[in-house]
Amino acid sequence: MTVGPTDPGGLGVAAGAGLPAPAASRPEAIKAIPVRHWGRWIGAFVVIYLVAALVYSFVKNQNVEWPVVWDYMFSPVTLKGLALTIELTFVSMLIGGLGGVLLAVMRLSDNYVLSGISWVYIWFFRGTPVYVQIILWANLGVFYPRLYLGIPFAGVVFGSMDSGTLVAHIVVPALLALGLNEAAYAAELVRAGIISVEAGQTEAALSLGMSPTLTMRRIVLPQAMRVIVPTFGNETISMLKTTSLIAAIGGLEMFGRLQQIYAQTFQIIPLLVVACLWYLFLTSVLTVAQGYLEAYFGRGFGEKEAEAAERRAAKRAARVQHV
Amino acid sequence: MSSREHVFSDAAAAAAEAAHGQPMVKAEQVWKSFGKLDVLRGVDFVVQPRETFVLLGPSGGGKSTLLRCINHLEKIDAGRLYVAGELMGYREKGNALHEMKARDVARQRSSIGMVFQRFNLFPHKTAIENVMEAPVMVQHRPKKEAEAEAEELLKRVGLGEKLDVYPAQLSGGQQQRVAIARALAMKPKLMLFDEPTSALDPELVGEVLDVMKQLAVDGMTMVVVTHEMGFAKEVADGVALMDGGVIVEQGPPREVLEHPKEERTKVFLSKVLV
Numbered sequence: 001m002t003v004g005p006t007d008p009g010g011l012g013v014a015a016g017a018g019l020p021a022p023a024a025s026r027p028e029a030i031k032a033i034p035v036r037h038w039g040r041w042i043g044a045f046v047v048i049y050l051v052a053a054l055v056y057s058f059v060k061n062q063n064v065e066w067p068v069v070w071d072y073m074f075s076p077v078t079l080k081g082l083a084l085t086i087e088l089t090f091v092s093m094l095i096g097g098l099g100g101v102l103l104a105v106m107r108l109s110d111n112y113v114l115s116g117i118s119w120v121y122i123w124f125f126r127g128t129p130v131y132v133q134i135i136l137w138a139n140l141g142v143f144y145p146r147l148y149l150g151i152p153f154a155g156v157v158f159g160s161m162d163s164g165t166l167v168a169h170i171v172v173p174a175l176l177a178l179g180l181n182e183a184a185y186a187a188e189l190v191r192a193g194i195i196s197v198e199a200g201q202t203e204a205a206l207s208l209g210m211s212p213t214l215t216m217r218r219i220v221l222p223q224a225m226r227v228i229v230p231t232f233g234n235e236t237i238s239m240l241k242t243t244s245l246i247a248a249i250g251g252l253e254m255f256g257r258l259q260q261i262y263a264q265t266f267q268i269i270p271l272l273v274v275a276c277l278w279y280l281f282l283t284s285v286l287t288v289a290q291g292y293l294e295a296y297f298g299r300g301f302g303e304k305e306a307e308a309a310e311r312r313a314a315k316r317a318a319r320v321q322h323v
Numbered sequence: 324m325s326s327r328e329h330v331f332s333d334a335a336a337a338a339a340e341a342a343h344g345q346p347m348v349k350a351e352q353v354w355k356s357f358g359k360l361d362v363l364r365g366v367d368f369v370v371q372p373r374e375t376f377v378l379l380g381p382s383g384g385g386k387s388t389l390l391r392c393i394n395h396l397e398k399i400d401a402g403r404l405y406v407a408g409e410l411m412g413y414r415e416k417g418n419a420l421h422e423m424k425a426r427d428v429a430r431q432r433s434s435i436g437m438v439f440q441r442f443n444l445f446p447h448k449t450a451i452e453n454v455m456e457a458p459v460m461v462q463h464r465p466k467k468e469a470e471a472e473a474e475e476l477l478k479r480v481g482l483g484e485k486l487d488v489y490p491a492q493l494s495g496g497q498q499q500r501v502a503i504a505r506a507l508a509m510k511p512k513l514m515l516f517d518e519p520t521s522a523l524d525p526e527l528v529g530e531v532l533d534v535m536k537q538l539a540v541d542g543m544t545m546v547v548v549t550h551e552m553g554f555a556k557e558v559a560d561g562v563a564l565m566d567g568g569v570i571v572e573q574g575p576p577r578e579v580l581e582h583p584k585e586e587r588t589k590v591f592l593s594k595v596l597v
Contacts, residue, residue, distance in 0.1 A: 200443040204502075205445075209431075223445075226447075297447075301446065306492070309449075312449065313486065316486070
């Protein structure tokens with residue numbers, strides 16, 4: 001029997017060497033017989049039985065019309081709509097994310113005008129339903145028939161355009177409504193992320209001679225991301241489904257197209273199943289992507305750090321030798 | 324490191340040069356208040372290049388605030404604060420003081436290293452990335468050069484084996500040594516230490532003090548807020564006792580710590596030196 005720890009574990013530091021020896025040799029490990037939870041077993045069985053019955057009844061349901069589902073699942077109409085759904089989600093989240101960072105920084109600014117504007121923006125866009133905003137943007141031409149670029153109050157105009165032609169392309173009001181609305185929500189979650197970073201981080205960065213902007217970009221925001229990513233992922237998944245509201249202004253994203261078809265063919269249930277299956281698939285992809293993002297921004301906080309540090313050290317050693 | 328060979332003398336020598344014959348730190352009647360509370364009430368002191376100046380005193384006496392005023396993390400309300408002859412945070416034009424732009428304040432701070440009680444390492448960067456960050460992003464030095472120097476600095480503070488480890492995996496003492504290396508990487512002319520050992524397990528205090536002593540011996544100019552009397556006695560060129568926002572007594576450690584003149588100093592020392 002050897003004395004001393006066989007696996008120091010934890011940090012993988014040479015912790016073993018200096019540890020004092022235990023007073024006696026290690027006694028046999030405890031092997032107890034676990035308590036049997038009969039109630040849990042019975043409960044689990046009943047639940048599985050009921051779920052199986054439910055799934056069976058759905059799969060075997062003639063009203064679902066599975067052949068129709070498969071027909072439309074990969075039909076060009078659906079896929080074209082799907083492309084627009086993905087595009088709308090991606091671009092709205094881009095507008096929302098960038099706008100959110102800008103609004104959050106404005107909101108935290110010492111300048112009362114900037115923080116005030118940000119406050120009012122958030123108040124307005126969070127305070128009105130996105131559905132109403134979509135219809136409002138689509139009708140932009142009614143209250144601003146013409147848009148002018150110039151200097152306000154000075155009578156200087158560089159150019160103008162008909163707002164009708166701008167919003168006639170459904171994507172424009174859709175992106176304006178979804179993106180600007182998202183920016184208001186994103187602003188609040190970015191702000192939450194920023195204020196979750198310790199003040200000491202900012203002080204350390206400033207004391208190294210980093211400018212406030214550089215401090216925000218290199219030190220505060222990357223750490224805020226750890227808090228932001230899970231919620232922003234949630235928002236993205238929510239946005240994916242919110243794009244279906246565009247159908248209200250005749251937008252031909254996936255749901256809009258399927259709706260148009262079932263309005264004529266009355267294959268309502270199978271096409272709704274198609275929509276659900278695609279939304280579920282995309283949500284799953286987003287969930288996986290979110291996991292990777294969380295791992296990236298959580299660096300420095302993860303487990304199994306000892307092995308990771310060794311890998312990084314080996315990588316750097318290799319790089320230094322090449323130089 | 325205990326053998327006291329010169330580990331940081333090159334850095335320290337360059338630092339001392341930077342003062343151009345001026346005192347490294349000169350505080351004249353510095354006042355600072357938070358709301359209605361006057362935290363500093365007319366502080367005067369001078370630190371010459373290559374000197375280690377230790378600020379002692381009870382909590383709330385204004386030591387940390389004074390330190391944070393030196394690199395303009397806090398704005399002073401009255402008086403003048405000079406580092407290497409340069410007024411901190413303001414520009415004097417004619418009879419008026421002009422606030423400096425953020426960019427100019429950053430330039431001033433970049434030559435003053437600061438070490439915090441809570442380390443404040445960047446948790447999303449490895450030890451070597453922490454040390455490289457400011458040289459690359461602020462001084463725009465080539466990444467390879469900064470990396471080589473960061474590695475060298477981390478070796479000097481005894482962390483050559485921990486280059487690629489994130490702060491969360493380091494002990495408090497190791498984190499604080501990375502923080503010292505991070506500050507030194509900017510080749511500062513002055514180092515500020517704000518209770519650098521107060522958040523450490525007693526067993527780890529020694530390793531951080533060793534690095535600081537080495538820096539002091541090698542001639543780095545340092546202003547240190549600490550409760551470590553041993554450090555003050557051993558390496559300080561000047562000590563000051565602060566209480567109630569003023570310096571109660573200052574002078575060489577042998578005078579102030581062993582033959583204090585002021586009653587307040589005697590009371591404080593009797594409580595600390597048990």
